Amino acid sequence: MKQNYNSPSxxxxxxxxxxxxxxxxxxxxxxxxxxxxxxxxxxxxxxxxDSVVFNVADAGGRExxxxxxxxxxxxxxxxxxxxxxxxxxxxxxxxxxxxxxAKTRHESRVPSTDxxxxxxxxxxxxxxxxxxxxxxxxxxxxxxxxxxxxxxxNGTRSLFGPLIYFAESPEDAEKKALxxxxxxxATVEVGRSVIITGAEAIDGLRxxxxxxxxxxxxxxxxxNMRIGNEWCVARSEQVTRIRVVDYIDMSPDINKLTxxxxxxxxxxxxxxxxxxxVNEKAVESTASLSGNNDLKPTAEVNGLRxxxxxxxxxxxxxx
Numbered sequence: 001m002k003q004n005y006n007s008p009s010x011x012x013x014x015x016x017x018x019x020x021x022x023x024x025x026x027x028x029x030x031x032x033x034x035x036x037x038x039x040x041x042x043x044x045x046x047x048x049x050d051s052v053v054f055n056v057a058d059a060g061g062r063e064x065x066x067x068x069x070x071x072x073x074x075x076x077x078x079x080x081x082x083x084x085x086x087x088x089x090x091x092x093x094x095x096x097x098x099x100x101x102a103k104t105r106h107e108s109r110v111p112s113t114d115x116x117x118x119x120x121x122x123x124x125x126x127x128x129x130x131x132x133x134x135x136x137x138x139x140x141x142x143x144x145x146x147x148x149x150x151x152x153x154n155g156t157r158s159l160f161g162p163l164i165y166f167a168e169s170p171e172d173a174e175k176k177a178l179x180x181x182x183x184x185x186a187t188v189e190v191g192r193s194v195i196i197t198g199a200e201a202i203d204g205l206r207x208x209x210x211x212x213x214x215x216x217x218x219x220x221x222x223x224n225m226r227i228g229n230e231w232c233v234a235r236s237e238q239v240t241r242i243r244v245v246d247y248i249d250m251s252p253d254i255n256k257l258t259x260x261x262x263x264x265x266x267x268x269x270x271x272x273x274x275x276x277x278v279n280e281k282a283v284e285s286t287a288s289l290s291g292n293n294d295l296k297p298t299a300e301v302n303g304l305r306x307x308x309x310x311x312x313x314x315x316x317x318x319x
Contacts (some may be wrong), residue, residue, distance in 0.1 A: 020042045020089060021089075023089075024075050024087050025085050026085065033056075044070075054066060064077070073086060076202070115196075117193060119191060119192050123190055125190050129164075129183070132180075136184075139276070146164070160232045161207040161220070163209065163212075163232035164234075170185070170245045182246070184244060185245045187240045193217065194220055197223055218233065220232040242277075243276055244273040245282045247264070262283055
């Protein structure tokens with residue numbers, strides 16, 4: 001059957017909500033929304049609205065909020081705009097609106113001469129990055145950080161492009177983290193930065209490493225973000241002096257990710273710390289805020305109590 005493509009943003013379609021099926025691309029499958037959500041989406045679309053927000057329950061029964069952008073034909077996580085998926089609109093099996101790919105950077109691009117910038121070549125900052133056990137193993141084996149993929153296997157798009165992402169502080173990195181992992185700190189050569197807002201990135205303003213270099217930039221600085229600024233660099237060589245700052249894990253008593261003192265680090269974090277080193281000041285800061293000092297594992301050398309880093313522990317239990 002010949003497909004009749006209509007503009008995804010133009011109002012005035014005749015299809016009634018009951019005759020239309022909205023579907024979302026989950027990567028491995030394309031799944032229809034439930035009847036209630038489908039009706040809500042189609043009513044908003046038929047009224048010519050730019051978007052619609054709706055709630056659905058995840059696999060664990062927790063309610064999550066999503067927004068469908070009818071112009072881009074994408075479902076976007078309200079709490080994390082980096083998580084987006086393509087959507088389809090079908091009328092009796094005929095696809096009215098094709099899946100649209102995310103706009104390339106050139107389609108929404110403001111010329112580089114008009115973009116705000118800051119800094120100079122050679123400028124460095126101390127920045128932080130939260131990562132998973134799997135990614136940490138790669139960092140440990142290569143002693144380098146790798147670029148994020150442009151599109152993740154689950155369909156999520158990297159916000160500013162296939163770059164290496166950093167937060168400005170351990171606290172911001174921890175807040176951005178979605179699951180347990182290690183927080184790393186590194187010296188990052190951000191150099192001359194092009195400044196992009198989170199909204200501009202969602203609208204398609206993104207960079208590849210080659211595009212950054214071609215326009216004379218060393219990094220992207222993402223501003224007006226939900227949690228702190230985001231810094232992105234193009235090459236692994238711009239990231240040096242990687243060391244462990246924190247380990248974050250789900251705290252069962254408050255059901256949220258929290259910093260864990262060094263004596264609760266799993267073996268893989270300890271191994272990574274032995275390999276790349278630690279930010280001792282940050283590790284000590286976490287330890288000083290955590291728990292009962294009597295529970296801290298210690299050893300004795302010539303009668304002196306020491307911590308796992310070999311540093312002496314005072315009578316008050318602090319390093």
